[in-house]
Amino acid sequence: MSTDSGRGPARWVALALAGLVMALSVTLVVAAATATGRGGSAVATERIDTTSGGVPIAVAGSFGTAAAAGDPLDPFTSSADGDRVVSAVLADLSDYWTATIDAAGGTALRSPTGGFVSMDSAAPAGSSGSSGGGALCIADPAQIAGNAFYCPAQDGIVFDSAALVPVLLGSYGSGGLAASFAHEFGHAVQAQVGPTPADRRADPDRYPALLIEAQADCAAGAFLAAASAGTTARVHLPVASLTRAVAPLLDFRDRATVAPGDPTAHGLALDRLNSVLHGFRAGGLACWAMTTADLSPTLGRAGVLTDPPVTPRYGTTAAALDAAAASVSAFAGTPPAAPDPTDVERAVTIGQFAAGAAVARATGRAAADDDVAAACFTGAWTASVFGSAPAGSLGSWAGDADEALDLVRSRPGASFAELAAYADGFHGGRAACS
Template identity: 35%
Template sequence: MSAPRRAPAAALVAALLLLATACSQVVPGSPRPGLAAAVSPATPAVAARSDPAGRVAAATAEAVQEFWRAEFPAAFGREWRDIGSFAAVETRDPAAPAPPCVNRATDVVDQAFYCPSADVVAWDADGLIPALHDRFGPAGVAVVIAHEVGHAVQSRLGVDAEQARAPQRFPTILLESMADCYAGAALAHFSDNPVAGLPLGPEERDRAMQALVGFRDPLGVEAGDAAAHGNAFDRVSAFQDGWTDGATLCAGMTIENRTFTQRRFASEADLARGGNLPLRELLAFVERDAAEFFGGLVPGWDPPELSTGGACSVAELEVQGPAAYCRADGGVAVDVAALQQLHEEIGDFAGATVLAGRYGIAALDASGRSPVGAQAGAAATCLTGAYTGRLFEAVEGFQLSPGDLDEAVQVLLAADWVARDAAGESDPDDHGFERIGRFRTGLLDGPGACR
């Protein structure tokens, strides 16, 4: 069966960036703010709102609470204690009452948080929640509410008390990852047991992850920083673990068994350019370095060179994306305009990720494995992660910059380019969730895990 014709890569990039740029914007938020205000009187359960985002928030709060009433005793052998209150804060109303743990309603602008001392989950009902709903749909609202309730789960398991005794064992980034993981567990339940008004199929699951990308740390924040919450890769990874393995895995997270990948800028020069090489330099580096890495996987093979023309390139780029493996001549063709647009809108490593996927397909072909079919696309995605893992250490003076893994996550969520085979096809049952999972396997476990 021949591959369907696809839109030229540059046009598809433009369409996908409508989605990708939304998740490249940081959605302000402070899930556990360090506010030392006097606790206000307890607020009632979240009031009904007529706006779509408000209805989703209220429905999610109720559904998440119901989930933990059953899951908490099943996972931990203890009864669940209902959260004291949920507060949808009308931050644009000057006369609105303040929720517990803050002085004014305006303190909650663009925020969602759990306050342990008052046992309240509160959120900005006028700004944050509608913005999430507009960008990501109901799943964007749900993942934020479920994350904050995840902090309440931690409190009920005694993590707050343990942190007070041994803060070095429970840095903020670990607590945030655990809450992301608990959110994944809750939303997985809603996927299997639908909640009215809260669809959670594969596309919505990806949108929840895109929302988490928006809460990533600013570039240059290191995992050990006191206020670190995690980069996009670490946050969506935690969400995935909760979705696939459930609440007991989340509770078992420690600084010893959890890998955090964010880093500071390695040099003033890297900081000055925002972690992005000019596209020409990036292409030259990837051509040399990917050839060395993938060539080492297939002894005796001469890896591809990059090209920008030729009959093969036109046909293959139409179906494979901004970069394509050409079986006829063994090269990798690039659509410079499409890669430049990715470079400008997401970052340099978005393009590097797409290129590495094509080198992965070429390596499969050279090794005697079929470069066509769902298994080829899956293996190429995993090998792309393995190649990325190589760059944690400096190679020719180049190494991963802060934000590079976030850029990889964004392009994996936005498009299936990395997972397309040599015919331009990808597994229709795969979505961003699966692509990131395979990329992560290669990154953490190396090319030997890419079967």
């Protein structure tokens, strides 16, 4: 893959900041992404149509040369190409929320007054193509490396064209890019319909950051529902792509050591999935009605160790599987099933609770002969031990519920319905699996 002269090392440093591994030799074609990300491979019909136009995007630093007319866009080598893709997504988001709020008889949605700004986080200050400064709430481009922000004071969205847009498209596909920007656009809508920044300042206990971020995740879920139903003009997202689409929201989770009252709290992966599901199922307007009473976060859950020791709980994976077999058998009231060896192999890179989840999944699958029911059973078993298990056993570490979710979604071909079933089982128990 080519980069503009003299910029390669700096650009890959910026990409590394996003914490993701990509095949750097891939040239991305937006119309039909082929990269494989978490949650499976791209689907041929997953695409973002840039021919229908988009919203205006201001540029605070750029790199590369835009694709010539008729050539495929390549956000890896040109920020202008990535900006066109983001512009199309933001246009669909604007259309979706305008129609949603209008249908409810609410105040007409206006475009964010601060607009949308593309920033090259890898550009050295003062270099050609660099603004030499920031934009909106970002003073230094390095502050936004691998990220995007809604800036409340300036009412605008700024994003990194160097280490966010290419990474999202390369690792998560068009759906992952759409979901990530749907979260940020959700904040822009939130600032108009409430809770507004003024609401938060007046009553911070009622509107903690965890709720504000949950509402934005909910907004992303509502938009994904519209896109997967085929009602968005530019974002084309088949249902089979939803698992990968939500993956960046789940991957960019809080550390388990973050307190639920932290001003930067977003939630653990399961928490974020729950909020996405709320919007996906109930629609966009339900997001702004969410309160702290609607949250039951695993972040900060009592009874779990938030900062576990470096050494694993069990000396071997086999010992963790034995412990899981006993726990799952007691929960199911039947002998446990042997886990899929490939699940156990994947669990090694996730954690010992994931190995336990492999036993639970196999047991649920043996009982119901259905992958969705198996995921639900896994969630129900996880909830039965999470926060109530003796110290040092499965269920006693704060990341355990996320490990089980990661095991479910790491399986090739894992469906969005399986992710949803895991969450339903966790919160509703085995009754939710009927």
